[in-house]
Amino acid sequence: NAGVTQTPKFQVLKTGQSMTLQCAQDMNHNSMYWYRQDPGMGLRLIYYSASEGTTDKGEVPNGYNVSRLNKREFSLRLESAAPSQTSVYFCASMQDPNQPQHFGDGTRLSIL
Amino acid sequence: QKEVEQNSGPLSVPEGAIASLNCTYSDRGSQSFFWYRQYSGKSPELIMFIYSNGDKEDGRFTAQLNKASQYVSLLIRDSQPSDSATYLCAVPPSGTYKYIFGTGTRLKVLA
Numbered sequence: 001n002a003g004v005t006q007t008p009k010f011q012v013l014k015t016g017q018s019m020t021l022q023c024a025q026d027m028n029h030n031s032m033y034w035y036r037q038d039p040g041m042g043l044r045l046i047y048y049s050a051s052e053g054t055t056d057k058g059e060v061p062n063g064y065n066v067s068r069l070n071k072r073e074f075s076l077r078l079e080s081a082a083p084s085q086t087s088v089y090f091c092a093s094m095q096d097p098n099q100p101q102h103f104g105d106g107t108r109l110s111i112l
Numbered sequence: 113q114k115e116v117e118q119n120s121g122p123l124s125v126p127e128g129a130i131a132s133l134n135c136t137y138s139d140r141g142s143q144s145f146f147w148y149r150q151y152s153g154k155s156p157e158l159i160m161f162i163y164s165n166g167d168k169e170d171g172r173f174t175a176q177l178n179k180a181s182q183y184v185s186l187l188i189r190d191s192q193p194s195d196s197a198t199y200l201c202a203v204p205p206s207g208t209y210k211y212i213f214g215t216g217t218r219l220k221v222l223a
Contacts, residue, residue, distance in 0.1 A: 031209055042215035043156070043200070050209040058210065090155055097204045098144040098163070101211060103155040 002026050006091050006104035013081045013111045021076040021107050023091030031094050032074035033101065034058075034066060036087040043090065049074055081111045114139045114205040118214035126222050131188040133199050133217050138182070141206030145177055145184045148200040150216065156200055160186060191221045 007022045030051045035043040045058030049068040065077045088108050092101040115138040125131045144163050148156035162168045162175040174187040201214040
């Protein structure tokens with residue numbers, strides 16, 4: 001049971017570089033989410049997609065873009081990475097708002 | 113602004129004791145309540161959910177919900193050192209797809 005798969009697991013970037021974090025779920029869930037978690041901090045919502053074809057901003061969207069490629073896949077793009085974006089990024093999915101969210105293993109991103 | 117609040121801890125309990133973790137929320141319309149466990153360096157893992165007032169038990173874990181007072185709690189009986197982790201409370205506000213996560217309570221079970 002794969003659940004939610006995130007790639008890559010680790011990445012080091014230089015300031016100004018761009019990259020895309022990938023997320024795929026095999027649970028046929030409608031909604032998908034991107035969070036960041038800084039050391040010793042809680043989860044902060046970056047963007048979410050309530051259903052295929054829709055995306056909305058969360059708490060900290062600046063510097064990020066997302067694409068809901070299809071029902072399974074939801075990607076997060078950093079166009080011009082900044083050291084403040086060094087964090088652990090989690091993707092999550094859920095069937096509907098009264099169901100639990102299921103998380104991927106995370107991507108640990110360092111920006112130098 | 114919908115909120116979910118937890119004490120950050122650390123909450124230290126001896127092995128074998130009951131650990132009690134609390135969470136308050138602001139949206140009276142919330143219908144579902146979740147507890148996640150997060151080990152250091154790992155992703156959050158769902159351990160309990162509760163939808164109705166009262167208690168829900170699953171093994172050593174009991175979730176308690178009091179909608180009138182707007183709090184949800186998690187009891188861990190016979191605490192083990194392996195229970196040492198951060199516990200996140202999550203409450204989806206009514207009418208939205210955005211979960212609200214508390215900042216988590218760090219639990220330390222002392223052997």
